Amino acid sequence: MRCFGSISFFPYSEETNCEINLFHDTLIRRTVELSEQMLEDQGFGKPPVRYAFMLFGSGGRSEQTLWSDQDNGFIYEESPHHTEEELEDYFSELVACILQGLHVLGYPPCQGNVVSSNKQWRKSCSAYSLMLREWLENPNWESVRYLLIVADMRCVYGSNELVEQLRAELLGYVRQHPLILKSLLSNTLHHKISLGVFGQLITERYGEDAGGFDIKYGAYIPIVNGIRLLAIQSGITESSTIGRMNKLLEASAVPEGLIQSWREAFAIAVKLRDQTPFQLEGGYYTTRSKISAEQLTKDCKLELKFCLKIGMDLQKYVSKSIDTRVDREKG
Missing domain, CATH: 1.20.120 (Four Helix Bundle (Hemerythrin (Met), subunit A))
Incomplete structure (x- = not known):
């Protein structure tokens, strides 16, 4: 490590960069696993439906640095056995636990509030699809910014199928329009x-x-x-x-x-x-x-x-x- 005054520099190689992102993924996945276990221990039970914890930005692209912040989202299935309110109650608790764990690990919150504690980025599959469609059909500056955020999404834990279904909707619309x-x-x-x-x-x-x-x-x-x-x-x-x-x-x-x-x-x-x-x-x-x-x-x-x-x-x-x-x- 080299220093200029109070500021530090750390030399990296491409291999180190890959290792850093694997390390990030491992920490985040373990945090989600532990959060699930904590909720179960507290009497909330197991996750009622499939879900995916997604990374956006540099995390979604597997290009994080050592000092990357939290850019993440959360998508979950609907259920004939649970109301939307019941699903939201469970997953809001799970997300709060996950983000607290990431905070403890040293991940700062996203300054743009692109994080799963924000209900805009924590939705059911159908709600995500509806939001995506609204952005696509009204491509103003803000909507396009959100579309490009979604384009970088990556499932880091849970059901990759849910994430890829959403990506297919985005790419399918672009192909047709x-x-x-x-x-x-x-x-x-x-x-x-x-x-x-x-x-x-x-x-x-x-x-x-x-x-x-x-x-x-x-x-x-x-x-x-x-x-x-x-x-x-x-x-x-x-x-x-x-x-x-x-x-x-x-x-x-x-x-x-x-x-x-x-x-x-x-x-x-x-x-x-x-x-x-x-x-x-x-x-x-x-x-x-x-x-x-x-x-x-x-x-x-x-x-x-x-x-x-x-x-x-x-x-x-x-x-x-x-x-x-x-x-x-x-x-």
Whole structure:
């Protein structure tokens, strides 16, 4: 570990990143298991129907860092033997127990409230389907943001079938109504690659991060978003960025040369994202997701610029691909 003042840096490899996400999954699954047992011990009984505890965001994509927060949802079956109120009473207790366990483990709550304690993200299968349909049929900015959150969902515990049924509804609607891809594109391109017109890095100008670079929103998120939209367009069910690129290649949806360059750019973005300074605040490890000015050595800048140039080309490719698909549909 390296330190600059009170801020720490931890070097990562791709293998370490995979191990970290396996570790996250193990902790979360064990937390859910223990929560089930605790409710049973308290007299609530076993879960009355099948359910799934889902991860969104970087967790859904299996791309969490050591300091990732809680982005999760909860979906459960209906039952002819239990009322909706009875199911909600049980699962709200279970979710409260799970989230308390995750809090104890050091997972901070999601700042955007995309968490299963929020009833918007804890619903029955039919309620989730209805909500999804409403978003799809009214693709305003907020609805599209939610749709893209759902596109990254992954079952970490419980019935994967419930999650995949919901994903199939999303991809099925896009397949039948491809014009919605235009709405998804607008949100996807919201975060631009932070590279100037003369090939210079666009760094932070003010504050304690002055001279640093926002690797999360200037490189990592734009690449992730672009790959995700291409996967949605192609009906790919994978949730990880690497998995999506592999499936795009298998489906011959994108030339192999482009996929290879995107893999290289993504690997750089993930490596640098994982090297951002972090600190302990309020009992949680946090990061502002910015490469510090001290870290931006000559070699780092060259590597980062290579990544960003590919990222810019990726965004152009995605835009052209969606426009071509939409124009073909209109024609």
